[in-house]
Amino acid sequence: MPKQLLPSLLVAALVSTGAAARAQDTPPPPATDDQKAIYALGYNLWRSLQTYDLTPEEVELLERALDDAVAGRESPVKPDEAGPLLETFRKARVERRAAKEKEAGKAALDSAAAEPGAVKTESGMVYRELVAGTGATPTAADTVSVHYKGTLVDGTEFDSSYTRKEPARFPLARVIPCWTEGVQKMKVGGKAKLVCPSDLAYGDRGRPSIPPGATLVFEVELLDVVKLEPKPAPAPAPAPAPTPKPGSDTKPPSN
Numbered sequence: 001m002p003k004q005l006l007p008s009l010l011v012a013a014l015v016s017t018g019a020a021a022r023a024q025d026t027p028p029p030p031a032t033d034d035q036k037a038i039y040a041l042g043y044n045l046w047r048s049l050q051t052y053d054l055t056p057e058e059v060e061l062l063e064r065a066l067d068d069a070v071a072g073r074e075s076p077v078k079p080d081e082a083g084p085l086l087e088t089f090r091k092a093r094v095e096r097r098a099a100k101e102k103e104a105g106k107a108a109l110d111s112a113a114a115e116p117g118a119v120k121t122e123s124g125m126v127y128r129e130l131v132a133g134t135g136a137t138p139t140a141a142d143t144v145s146v147h148y149k150g151t152l153v154d155g156t157e158f159d160s161s162y163t164r165k166e167p168a169r170f171p172l173a174r175v176i177p178c179w180t181e182g183v184q185k186m187k188v189g190g191k192a193k194l195v196c197p198s199d200l201a202y203g204d205r206g207r208p209s210i211p212p213g214a215t216l217v218f219e220v221e222l223l224d225v226v227k228l229e230p231k232p233a234p235a236p237a238p239a240p241a242p243t244p245k246p247g248s249d250t251k252p253p254s255n
Contacts, residue, residue, distance in 0.1 A: 048208055052090065053097045098204045098213030105197060105215025108153035112195040112217075125178045126195035130219070133190025138225045140173045140180055145224040151217045158209040167223055176201050179218070186222045194218040 030039045054062075068075065077085070113120040118128040138144050145167050150159040161168045172180055178196030186192050196216045198204070206212035 044208070051097060051206065051212065052093045053100075094204065094212050097211055098198070098206075101211050101213035101215070102198060104153055105213070108215050108217070109195055109197060112193070118193075121181065123177070123181060123200060124197045125182060125200055126193075127182050127185055128193045129186075129190065130193055131189075131191035131221075133187030133222060135188025135190075135222075136225045137187050138172055138184060138222070140184060143169060143171045143226040144183060144222060145169045145226055146183070147221040147223060149219045152210070153215050153217060158207075169226060178216070179220075182218075183220060183222060186220070188222050188224055191219065191221045194220060 030036045065075075075082075109120070109124070109126055112118055112126040112128070115128055118126050120126050146169075147161045147167050148159075149157060149162055151157050157163075172183055176196065178194055178200035181200075182192065182194040182196075194217070196218065198213045198215055201214070201216045202210055202212075204212045206214060210216070
């Protein structure tokens with residue numbers, strides 16, 4: 001079994017094992033820094049496992065595997081076959097999860113395109129102005145300063161500069177295509193909603209907090225088009241000292 005998958009499998013089994021206990025007696029929240037770190041590790045690992053789109057029955061099978069491992073029982077899956085099996089399984093589940101996300105995303109895009117003032121562009125994204133801006137409009141070559149919130153189509157928030165209480169700043173040509181296109185439709189001081197199909201966002205690869213094939217919804221507030229100061233030209237290198245001719249006196253004059 002690949003080492004990178006083992007922690008996720010353990011977490012999945014632990015989640016399943018503790019479900020009944022949590023239903024009867026909710027334990028206190030983690031108190032120490034170590035407890036919080038371990039809790040965060042488990043929570044993040046479980047979120048990463050969601051890519052596999054496991055059923056409750058499959059999670060129970062993970063619990064059985066954990067029980068066998070803890071008890072020292074031999075695995076019925078031979079080590080030399082585990083790797084290929086897991087890779088085939090991973091690819092199939094990622095494709096299945098992406099197909100589900102794209103179906104939900106298409107419905108969300110159609111709904112967003114029907115909102116008053118919304119425009120569906122040729123690329124497939126949906127743009128809707130929420131607040132009209134009055135300042136400059138950026139180009140793809142510009143760096144912009146923005147506040148934004150990003151959610152999945154079910155409303156789950158995965159990123160927010162508002163939560164961090166700090167605007168984001170980036171070159172507009174170096175973000176996902178949906179942003180590069182959408183923010184160029186805005187003016188400074190404005191706010192807009194961008195609904196981004198997966199092929200204009202993170203595609204079938206997704207991100208730890210973004211499922212493969214996911215359509216994303218952003219609310220973007222354009223704060224400024226950042227004018228970067230040009231880098232000063234490097235100082236010219238000093239001219240090399242002249243090479244003395246053979247036989248010449250190179251000693252400095254004496255008093």
